[in-house]
Amino acid sequence: xxxxxxxxxxxxxxxxxxxxxxxxxxxxxxxxxxxxxxxxxxxxxxxxxxxxxxxxxxxxxxxxxxxxxxxxxxxxxxxxxxxxxxxxxxxxxxxxxxxxxxxxxxxxxxxxxxxxxxxxxxxxxxxxxxxxxxxxxxxxxxxxxxxxxxxxxxxxxxxxxxxxxxxx
Amino acid sequence: xxxxxxxxxxxxxxxxxxxxxxxxxxxxxxxxxxxxxxxxxxxxxxxxxxxxxxxxxxxxxxxxxxxxxxxxxxxxxxxxxxxxxxxxxxxxxxxxxxxxxxxxxxxxxxxxxxxxxxxxxxxxxxxxxxxxxxxxxxxxxxxxxxxxxxxxxxxxxxxxxxxxxxxxxxxxxxxxxxxxxxxxxxxxxxxxxxxxxxxxxxxxxxxxxxxxxxxxxxxxxxxxxxxxxxxxxxxxxxxxxxxxxxxxxxxxxxxxxxxxxxxxxxxxxxxxxxxxxxxxxxxxxxxxxxxxxxxxxxxxxxxxxxxxxxxxxxxxxxxxxxxxxxxxxxxxxxxxxxxx
Numbered sequence: 350x351x352x353x354x355x356x357x358x359x360x361x362x363x364x365x366x367x368x369x370x371x372x373x374x375x376x377x378x379x380x381x382x383x384x385x386x387x388x389x390x391x392x393x394x395x396x397x398x399x400x401x402x403x404x405x406x407x408x409x410x411x412x413x414x415x416x417x418x419x420x421x422x423x424x425x426x427x428x429x430x431x432x433x434x435x436x437x438x439x440x441x442x443x444x445x446x447x448x449x450x451x452x453x454x455x456x457x458x459x460x461x462x463x464x465x466x467x468x469x470x471x472x473x474x475x476x477x478x479x480x481x482x483x484x485x486x487x488x489x490x491x492x493x494x495x496x497x498x499x500x501x502x503x504x505x506x507x508x509x510x511x512x513x514x515x516x517x
Numbered sequence: 518x519x520x521x522x523x524x525x526x527x528x529x530x531x532x533x534x535x536x537x538x539x540x541x542x543x544x545x546x547x548x549x550x551x552x553x554x555x556x557x558x559x560x561x562x563x564x565x566x567x568x569x570x571x572x573x574x575x576x577x578x579x580x581x582x583x584x585x586x587x588x589x590x591x592x593x594x595x596x597x598x599x600x601x602x603x604x605x606x607x608x609x610x611x612x613x614x615x616x617x618x619x620x621x622x623x624x625x626x627x628x629x630x631x632x633x634x635x636x637x638x639x640x641x642x643x644x645x646x647x648x649x650x651x652x653x654x655x656x657x658x659x660x661x662x663x664x665x666x667x668x669x670x671x672x673x674x675x676x677x678x679x680x681x682x683x684x685x686x687x688x689x690x691x692x693x694x695x696x697x698x699x700x701x702x703x704x705x706x707x708x709x710x711x712x713x714x715x716x717x718x719x720x721x722x723x724x725x726x727x728x729x730x731x732x733x734x735x736x737x738x739x740x741x742x743x744x745x746x747x748x749x750x751x752x753x754x755x756x757x758x759x760x761x762x763x764x765x766x767x768x769x770x771x772x773x774x775x776x777x778x779x780x781x782x783x784x785x786x787x788x789x790x791x792x793x794x795x796x797x798x799x800x801x802x803x804x805x806x807x808x809x810x811x812x813x814x815x816x817x818x819x820x821x822x823x824x825x826x827x828x829x830x831x832x833x834x835x836x837x838x839x840x841x842x843x844x845x846x847x848x849x850x851x852x853x854x855x856x857x
Contacts, residue, residue, distance in 0.1 A: 386708075386723070390687070390706075391706060392687070392706075392708045392709075394692070394697060394707070394708075394709050397709070398692075462601070465600065465601060465656075466597075469600060469617070469655045469656060470655075471597070471616055471617050471655075472616050473616065474615070474616050474692045474693060474694065475692060475694075475697075475709070
């Protein structure tokens with residue numbers, strides 16, 4: 350269990366670094382777009398497109414980090430009403446649902462989308478970038494979300510087990 | 518408590534019933550058609566006409582539901598949804614197809630068509646058909662072309678009479694490789710600005726001009742902030758109607774024939790509507806005080822020639838297509854001269 354926690358913290362750290370880099374790139378890109386258009390009077394055609402793609406990456410990878418830390422938006426009407434064992438059970442059900450969503454929609458659906466887009470060779474209009482690479486973030490973030498929810502489930506189960514041992 | 522429970526049961530039953538009813542109707546197929554244009558646009562009207570024709574032909578078994586105004590996404594998104602089969606049909610500008618099927622760049626080239634008649638002839642010919650059907654490689658099948666007229670420059674401060682007038686002017690273009698190159702060849706600086714932001718961009722001087730066909734200039738009311746409209750007619754980029762190959766292959770040959778016929782009929786219908794609208798738009802634009810200029814087109818055509826050479830080495834496939842289009846028009850012109 351301890352090893353798992355360390356592993357999770359490493360992933361947290363590196364994902365955080367990656368997100369900071371992407372965010373910094375996005376800021377630079379948008380600033381360059383403004384400078385080129387209003388100061389240099391020679392607007393560049395790629396900044397808008399790149400900013401859009403970076404936003405997709407930051408959004409989805411950020412969502413996986415947030416869901417791992419339990420920071421994502423949630424309607425917690427039900428969890429607040431429950432206590433003890435019932436609450437833990439509910440947490441597990443929620444994590445399983447998140448896991449299944451990430452697996453079916455993000456990973457399987459995402460891989461299908463990436464495969465089709467790469468196969469049909471759609472490119473972005475100004476950068477000429479194959480759009481399949483942009484969509485690669487879907488399965489990637491799906492894998493992260495699955496990883497986090499799997500760990501969360503294991504931890505919940507572990508807690509439950511320990512509590513039972515204490516009671517005994 | 519009991520009554521709420523009963524209420525939920527009733528809601529559930531009604532819901533299940535709905536599902537059952539919709540399953541029972543499965544011998545009627547409704548095709549979703551996505552379009553970015555407004556409901557009053559002639560192309561949308563033509564597609565509604567196609568839906569009517571198809572319903573008549575198939576006795577109501579095949580129907581088309583048109584979703585206008587970009588409800589299902591912009592043109593690029595619609596094409597993507599079409600490829601994976603989430604929507605059945607979509608109408609997009611040929612400029613948007615460039616990043617899916619690069620051969621479409623051939624008909625987006627400036628001054629590729631000698632005149633309107635030649636354009637209709639080329640698009641109707643084997644070359645036009647091969648572009649439509651060649652897209653099947655990319656999981657989309659072209660059904661027909663809709664006319665979108667010719668695009669010309671309009672500007673806020675300076676009239677454009679010859680290419681050198683464009684020097685130092687910032688011209689808004691569509692987000693397309695060909696359009697950017699063309700403006701640069703002519704000496705202007707190309708600025709991709711989203712169409713919806715163009716009105717204020719012209720007003721505030723972010724760009725000095727833009728280019729479009731008369732109906733778009735009229736409908737977007739950008740003529741209110743423009744002073745000159747130079748009818749140099751540099752590009753004639755048509756709209757294209759696509760059907761998903763996933764859907765197409767599910768249909769039997771009779772159904773395929775119905776759809777193709779209905780599409781062809783709607784294209785004919787649209788061309789009439791478009792011609793009327795172009796006349797009306799030009800009249801309205803002129804009456805609002807915009808000066809209409811008729812520049813010498815050959816000066817502009819000469820300037821963009823290097824673009825044709827570029828594809829010789831870069832994209833031989835496309836170059837061959839472009840040459841075939843030029844050849845075809847030359848042949849018909851020389852045949853006419855012989856008969857005289």
